[in-house]
Amino acid sequence: SSELQLAAIYTGILLLLSSTLMYLVEGGAQPEIFGSIPRCIWWAITTVTTVGYGDSIPISAVGKIVASITTLLGIGVIAVPTGIIAAGFSESLSKKFD
Numbered sequence: 001s002s003e004l005q006l007a008a009i010y011t012g013i014l015l016l017l018s019s020t021l022m023y024l025v026e027g028g029a030q031p032e033i034f035g036s037i038p039r040c041i042w043w044a045i046t047t048v049t050t051v052g053y054g055d056s057i058p059i060s061a062v063g064k065i066v067a068s069i070t071t072l073l074g075i076g077v078i079a080v081p082t083g084i085i086a087a088g089f090s091e092s093l094s095k096k097f098d
Contacts, residue, residue, distance in 0.1 A: 007081045011048070014077060018070040019044040026063040034058075048074035 019040035026034040033056045034040050043056040047070050058067050 015044045
């Protein structure tokens with residue numbers, strides 16, 4: 001519902017902001033990996049979902065800070081929708097057995 005839509009919007013904003021920041025920070029140092037925002041979106045998706053294939057890693061200190069913050073905020077991307085779905089499931093079950 002609207003909570004899940006908000007979580008999807010949060011995810012989209014997080015992906016766009018972190019990939020743009022990573023492009024600005026690491027694009028010059030590693031143009032083959034972070035040389036465009038679409039390439040950085042790949043990095044952001046694997047980082048936010050905590051998959052982290054290891055195919056694109058920041059080498060600068062600022063890049064590592066951006067990656068760390070992205071990873072921590074990514075926990076919310078997974079936790080918030082999971083909580084919303086679990087609460088809806090629990091509410092549905094309680095209505096069914098009342």
